[in-house]
Structure formats: C-alpha cells, structure tokens
Amino acid sequence: MNPADNNSVCSAKIDASCRVPLLALFGGAALWLVLGLVFAIIASLTFHQPEILAHCPFLTYGHAAAIANDLLVYGFAIPAALGVMLWIFARLSQAELVLPIVPVAAAHFWHLGVLVGVGAVLTGHSSGYTWLEFPRASAMLLGVAFVLVAVSAVATFGQRQERELYPSHWFLLAALLWFPWIYSTANLFLVTTCPVRGVAQPVINWWFSNNLIFVWLALVGLGVAFYFLPKIVGQPLKSRFYALFAFWTLIVFGTWVGIPAGAPVPAWLPAISSVASLLLVIPLTAVAVILCRTLCGAKVASLGGTYCYMRAGSFLFLLSGLMLCVTGCPQISRVVEFTWFGQAQVQLQILGFAALILIGAIYDILPRVMGTELPFKKFVNAQFYLSLLGVALFVIPLAVAGVKQGRAGYDPAAAKLWLMISTTGLLFLLLGALLLLVNIFAMTLKWKLGLVKMVYAAVTAPLETKEVKS
Amino acid sequence: MKNGFGVFFAVVLALGASWVGLVVAPVVQLGTAKQATVLVTGETWPVQRTGEATLGAQVYCANGCVACHTAQIRQEGATFEIVLTKPGKNPVAVTNLLAGLKLSGLSKDEADAAAEKIKDAGGVTASYVHPFGADITRGWGVRQSVAADYLYDYPVQLGNLRVGPDLANIGGRMADANWQLAHLYAPAAYVKNSAMPSYKFLFEVRKLGATPSPDALNNLPKEFAPADGYEVVPRPEAKQLVAYLLSLRADVPLYEAPFTPNSKP
Numbered sequence: 001m002n003p004a005d006n007n008s009v010c011s012a013k014i015d016a017s018c019r020v021p022l023l024a025l026f027g028g029a030a031l032w033l034v035l036g037l038v039f040a041i042i043a044s045l046t047f048h049q050p051e052i053l054a055h056c057p058f059l060t061y062g063h064a065a066a067i068a069n070d071l072l073v074y075g076f077a078i079p080a081a082l083g084v085m086l087w088i089f090a091r092l093s094q095a096e097l098v099l100p101i102v103p104v105a106a107a108h109f110w111h112l113g114v115l116v117g118v119g120a121v122l123t124g125h126s127s128g129y130t131w132l133e134f135p136r137a138s139a140m141l142l143g144v145a146f147v148l149v150a151v152s153a154v155a156t157f158g159q160r161q162e163r164e165l166y167p168s169h170w171f172l173l174a175a176l177l178w179f180p181w182i183y184s185t186a187n188l189f190l191v192t193t194c195p196v197r198g199v200a201q202p203v204i205n206w207w208f209s210n211n212l213i214f215v216w217l218a219l220v221g222l223g224v225a226f227y228f229l230p231k232i233v234g235q236p237l238k239s240r241f242y243a244l245f246a247f248w249t250l251i252v253f254g255t256w257v258g259i260p261a262g263a264p265v266p267a268w269l270p271a272i273s274s275v276a277s278l279l280l281v282i283p284l285t286a287v288a289v290i291l292c293r294t295l296c297g298a299k300v301a302s303l304g305g306t307y308c309y310m311r312a313g314s315f316l317f318l319l320s321g322l323m324l325c326v327t328g329c330p331q332i333s334r335v336v337e338f339t340w341f342g343q344a345q346v347q348l349q350i351l352g353f354a355a356l357i358l359i360g361a362i363y364d365i366l367p368r369v370m371g372t373e374l375p376f377k378k379f380v381n382a383q384f385y386l387s388l389l390g391v392a393l394f395v396i397p398l399a400v401a402g403v404k405q406g407r408a409g410y411d412p413a414a415a416k417l418w419l420m421i422s423t424t425g426l427l428f429l430l431l432g433a434l435l436l437l438v439n440i441f442a443m444t445l446k447w448k449l450g451l452v453k454m455v456y457a458a459v460t461a462p463l464e465t466k467e468v469k470s
Numbered sequence: 471m472k473n474g475f476g477v478f479f480a481v482v483l484a485l486g487a488s489w490v491g492l493v494v495a496p497v498v499q500l501g502t503a504k505q506a507t508v509l510v511t512g513e514t515w516p517v518q519r520t521g522e523a524t525l526g527a528q529v530y531c532a533n534g535c536v537a538c539h540t541a542q543i544r545q546e547g548a549t550f551e552i553v554l555t556k557p558g559k560n561p562v563a564v565t566n567l568l569a570g571l572k573l574s575g576l577s578k579d580e581a582d583a584a585a586e587k588i589k590d591a592g593g594v595t596a597s598y599v600h601p602f603g604a605d606i607t608r609g610w611g612v613r614q615s616v617a618a619d620y621l622y623d624y625p626v627q628l629g630n631l632r633v634g635p636d637l638a639n640i641g642g643r644m645a646d647a648n649w650q651l652a653h654l655y656a657p658a659a660y661v662k663n664s665a666m667p668s669y670k671f672l673f674e675v676r677k678l679g680a681t682p683s684p685d686a687l688n689n690l691p692k693e694f695a696p697a698d699g700y701e702v703v704p705r706p707e708a709k710q711l712v713a714y715l716l717s718l719r720a721d722v723p724l725y726e727a728p729f730t731p732n733s734k735p
Contacts (some may be wrong), residue, residue, distance in 0.1 A: 057671040062534015124532030128625035200500040207492040255488035264615040338632040410632040412665035
C-alpha cells in the first residue's frame with residue numbers, strides 16, 4: 001500500500017468517526033433553518049396585512065420575528081458550525097474524533113434547548129432581551145451542550161500530528177472559547193433572578209448581540225472559508241501573516257462594536273463603539289487582500305458546489321462588515337438608526353455570509369462522512385442560486401427600506417413597498433433550505449435503512465456449520 | 471501563533487478587554503445608580519410603577535412589543551432663551567438693550583453673555599432651555615431619554631427598530647386610557663395607514679348582559695364595533711398593558727437632561 005492510499009483510508013476512517021455526531025447536528029440544523037424561515041415569512045406577512053394573525057396570541061409579530069432570528073442563529077448557524085468545526089478539527093489533526101458519543105448527546109441537548117426556547121417565546125415567556133429571548137432552562141441546556149461539543153473538539157485538536165497551527169485553527173478555537181464566555185456572561189447578568197440595574201442591561205445585551213452575530217459568526221465563517229478555499233483552489237492561504245493580522249484586528253476591534261450612538265447611557269460607551277466600528281475597515285481590508293491573493297489566478301476545476309458557496313459567502317462578509325463599519329460614521333448613523341438598515345446588516349451576516357459558508361461546507365462534508373454520494377446532487381447548485389437570489393431580494397429591499405424609513409421620519413408607509421418585496425427573498429431562501437433538508441433527510445433515511453438491513457441480514461443469516469455443536 | 475495557548479491568550483486579551491469595558495465598567499458605573507432629583511421641584515425620579523403597570527410591563531415583554539417600538543428619545547442639542555423677569559430700576563435702558571440683543575436660539579455661552587449684559591443694566595433674567603432634535607420635533611418627547619429613566623425597569627426594553635412610534639413618553643403625550651385601549655383593539659381605526667396589528671386577543675367580545683360592563687369600549691367607529699347586542703371588554707392584560715404605557719414618561723427636567731417645562735421657543 002502506498003502512502004497516498006494509506007492517507008485516503010485514514011481520511012475515510014476519520015470521516016466515519018464523525019458520522020453520527022454530524023448527522024445529529026446537521027439534521028436538526030437543517031430542520032430549524034426551514035422552520036426559522038417559515039417564522040420569518042409569518043412575521044413579514046404582517047407588512048402585507050397587519051390584521052392577518054391578529055386573532056392568534058401565539059403569532060404576534062414580536063413572537064414570530066424573535067423566533068425566526070433565534071432559530072436562524074441558535075437553531076441553524078451554531079449547531080451547523082459546531083458540526084463543521086468537529087470535522088475540520090478531526091481532519092486537521094489527522095485523527096479520529098475523540099469521544100464521538102459526547103457530541104451526539106450534546107446535539108440532542110442543543111436541539112432540545114432550542115425547542116424549549118421556541119415554546120417559551122411562543123407562549124409569551126420570552127426574557128425580553130434581543131438574541132437572549134430563550135428562558136433560563138433553555139439557556140442552560142444550550143450552554144452545557146456547547147461546552148460538551150467544545151470538549152470533544154478540543155480533545156480531537158489535542159490529538160494532532162503536526163504541532164503547528166493552521167489559520168483555521170486560530171479562528172475556530174477562538175470561536176469555541178468566545179461563545180461560552182459571552183453566553184454565560186449575558187445570561188448570568190440578565191436572565192437571572194437578580195439582574196443588573198437599569199441601562200447596564202441593554203449595554204450588556206448590545207455587547208452580547210454584537211459579539212455573537214458579528215464576531216462569533218465571523219470567526220466561524222472565516223475559519224471554515226480559510227480551510228476550504230485553499231484546499232479547493234489548490235494553493236496555500238496567502239498569506240499566513242495577513243491571516244494572523246486579520247484575526248487579531250478582528251477580535252480586538254470587533255468585540256467593542258455594538259453600542260448605538262446616542263443611546264441613553266454614559267457617552268463614553270457609544271463613543272468607543274463608534275470608533276471600533278470605523279476601525280473594522282482594517283480587518284475587512286486584510287480579509288479582502290487574503291481572498292484576492294488566494295483566489296486570483298487559481299485554476300479551479302469545478303466552478304460549482306462548495307467553492308461557489310465559500311467564495312460568495314466570504315465576499316458577503318466583506319459587504320456585511322462594511323455595512324456595520326459605516327454605521328460608526330455619525331452622518332450615516334443619524335439616518336439609519338432604528339431603521340431596517342441594521343436588520344438588513346444582521347440578516348446579511350446570518351443568511352448571506354454564515355449560512356452560505358456553512359451550507360457549502362455541509363455539502364462537501366456530508367458525502368465524505370456518509371461514504372456515499374448525495375442523493376440529489378443537482379440540489380447543491382440549485383440551492384446556491386436560490387440562496388443568492390433570496391439574499392439579494394431580502395437584504396437589498398430591507399436596506400433600502402431602512403434608508404427610506406430614516407429619511408421619512410419613521411413613517412411606516414415609506415418602507416412598506418420594500419418590506420413587501422423582501423418577503424419574496426424569504427420565499428427563495430425557504431425553497432433553498434428545503435433542498436438542504438431533503439438531501440440530509442434522504443441521506444439519513446438511506447443510512448438507517450442500510451443499518452436495519454444489515455442487522456436483519458445478520459439476524460437471519462444461517463449459522464455457519466462449524467459453529468453448530470453437534 | 472504556534473499552539474493552542476497562543477489562541478487562548480489572544481481571546482483572553484481581546485474579549486477580556488471588552489468584557490471589562492462593556493460589561494464590568496457599566497455595571498460598576500450604573501449598577502449603583504440611585505434615584506435622580508427632578509430640577510426645580512426637587513422630587514425624586516423615576517417614580518415607582520404601580521402594581522398594575524408592573525404587570526403591564528410583563529405583558530409588553532411577553533408579546534414582543536419591543537420588536538417594533540423603541541423607548542428612547544434622542545436629542546441633538548439644546549438652545550437657550552433669555553427671558554426678562556424684572557425690568558429693574560432703569561426700565562428704559564433695559565428695553566433699549568433688549569431691542570439690540572438676540573434672546574432666543576442661543577448657545578450656552580451666548581446666553582450667559584446676554585444675561586450678563588442685562589444684569590449690568592439692572593434687569594433680572596431667567597434662562598430657558600429648549601432641547602431640539604428630530605424626535606422632539608416629531609412630538610415624541612420633550613427631552614432626551616437618560617439612564618435615570620430606566621432605573622426600575624426589568625427588563626429594560628430600549629428597542630432598536632421603529633416600525634411604530636417611540637414610546638418613551640407615550641404616557642405624557644397620550645394620557646387617555648380609553649384611547650389607548652381602543653387603539654390596542656383596533657389601531658387602524660385611530661391611526662391612518664397604521665402598520666400595527668390589532669391585539670384583539672387582549673379583549674373579550676361578549677353578549678350584552680342586563681347591565682353593560684363599565685369597562686366596555688364604547689366609542690369604537692362603526693366598522694370596528696362589535697355586532698348589535700355585543701360589547702368589547704378589555705381583559706386584565708389589556709388594562710395592565712395600558713397602565714404600563716401610561717406609566718412610560720420622560721417629561722421631567724433632570725440635571726443630565728434639563729429643559730424648561732411649558733415654554734415653547
């Protein structure tokens with residue numbers, strides 16, 4: 001056996017070790033993505049006809065919009081990211097996943113936590129903080145589940161053959177440390193029986209929201225993209241130094257963003273945040289340079305599939321980062337504060353950047369860990385174009401609506417037409433998400449049937465004569 | 471970075487700094503805040519909510535009202551106005567002086583200089599503060615919201631999107647509880663092109679008994695009124711929510727947000 005064969009056998013073993021945890025994480029994530037988009041559509045129906053769900057106490061706009069956001073981040077993005085991270089750590093370490101049973105259990109805890117949280121918000125038991133609507137019981141389940149997956153990921157990281165770290169390692173390890181820190185802080189200070197007083201609450205809430213939606217998703221998305229892009233284009237990330245620079249500036253500046261200008265808090269807080277958001281132009285430039293230098297001149301065999309997802313996702317990150325960056329400018333923030341513009345940026349970050357990269361990674365990883373082809377291979381490119389169209393039709397109208405609304409002094413009529421257009425974007429996104437769900441569930445079903453057949457065959461197989469005692 | 475400890479160190483340094491700056495420092499600075507003192511009257515602020523309004527805050531939170539309503543007034547600045555309160559011993563000189571002076575729309579320094587001149591001529595003046603800004607022009611508030619306004623709130627729901635109007639001072643500008651109840655039941659009947667869904671589930675439509683309920687909404691426009699022989703009665707949640715809305719006020723002058731009540735520039 002030559003070394004290459006040995007390597008591929010080894011890769012197959014590593015992939016197989018990730019199979020069950022990844023199925024548990026991705027399957028739930030795909031389901032929550034579909035449900036999250038359904039809730040987003042329900043919420044946006046209110047713009048077409050405010051009375052449409054007025055009789056239903058469960059589906060007020062406030063409930064549906066909060067659940068949609070929570071499902072997209074806690075339901076889809078985080079478990080999908082955890083699954084992709086586990087696999088990347090195993091692959092980079094050239095080692096099988098350590099303690100695979102732990103992330104399997106954690107995936108179930110996680111999805112249970114999301115279910116409990118959604119039930120609580122639907123029945124009016126939201127905590128009332130943005131991105132922290134889930135009540136205490138649910139937050140505890142999510143926290144424990146995340147730590148369990150992180151333990152398995154870090155243990156696998158410890159098994160690595162090469163001691164030197166890859167740029168992906170920095171981003172993904174930082175993400176593993178980042179979330180438990182911000183999530184526990186936010187929950188312990190806010191969603192407890194003795195919360196902090198007064199406006200310290202929204203300050204912590206803003207800190208958490210930005211560190212989750214901007215920094216955490218950026219760490220995960222870039223970490224994953226910096227793993228796949230060089231592999232697909234067949235040349236190393238250019239360069240390691242730029243990546244290190246982008247990593248440091250992203251976490252050092254990014255973490256201070258989020259306190260809106262003019263908020264009723266001591267003036268030094270929004271001042272720091274505004275400066276930090278303007279400084280984001282530095283990591284964004286570094287990422288742009290890395291992408292250009294790594295991708296330009298690369299001869300890529302296939303211009304479809306994962307490569308498209310990764311490339312589009314990374315460029316949408318630059319756009320979303322730029323949208324956040326310009327709000328640090330007082331002339332702009334005065335127009336767009338409290339408008340749909342901010343929502344457009346958040347949705348671009350989640351559905352454009354993070355979701356594209358994660359879905360691209362899932363489509364690459366799934367066939368490997370299952371050891372079979374995707375049941376519906378054509379869905380991969382179909383979903384890519386649907387998602388891209390969906391993001392454009394969702395985010396651009398929202399941003400335009402934001403500017404119009406800001407200029408018209410928050411007159412709801414000014415933004416109405418654009419909000420109605422944004423619903424079509426959600427429909428395309430939903431269609432794309434359904435393709436992912438069908439692919440994952442068909443694959444899981446096939447695998448489970450295979451298992452049943454195997455067991456059945458083993459049970460019904462005639463015993464070999466030599467084992468029968470006479 | 472050569473190993474995992476490098477990454478750990480980077481995260482602790484970066485996130486630790488913002489954790490100290492944006493979590494610990496605000497808790498230290500704001501967590502010990504006490505009631506503020508209202509300028510001129512010397513009363514304490516904010517006023518503790520009634521039990522019903524506190525329950526209403528929970529209804530507000532449970533229904534996710536914060537998704538569409540902010541509760542924070544922004545202010546771009548303030549102008550000063552000098553008003554003569556006593557002409558003093560030499561009214562002619564003061565009158566002549568006043569004719570040549572700009573008295574409203576002044577900055578703090580200009581106002582001080584003008585007041586000084588009038589004082590030198592023997593007049594006694596008062597200075598009025600007029601906050602300005604888009605929110606104030608819109609009539610949503612009389613001054614900016616400040617940290618002291620939210621001292622008793624849990625959760626503090628500042629909001630970040632204005633699909634509907636700001637509610638920081640709704641109790642000051644729409645103090646009619648009946649209007650608030652009727653508006654919750656049928657927003658479109660009271661606000662043209664309202665984007666707000668009705669909150670019908672906070673009300674009960676029931677058959678008129680021998681005596682009508684004293685709480686029933688009685689002046690709904692025809693197309694929103696219930697059928698003959700029925701009445702719309704607010705459930706306790708609706709009344710609590712309205713009590714909370716009426717408790718939302720930011721209309722007293724504070725040290726950090728001064729203004730002169732009842733004085734239009």
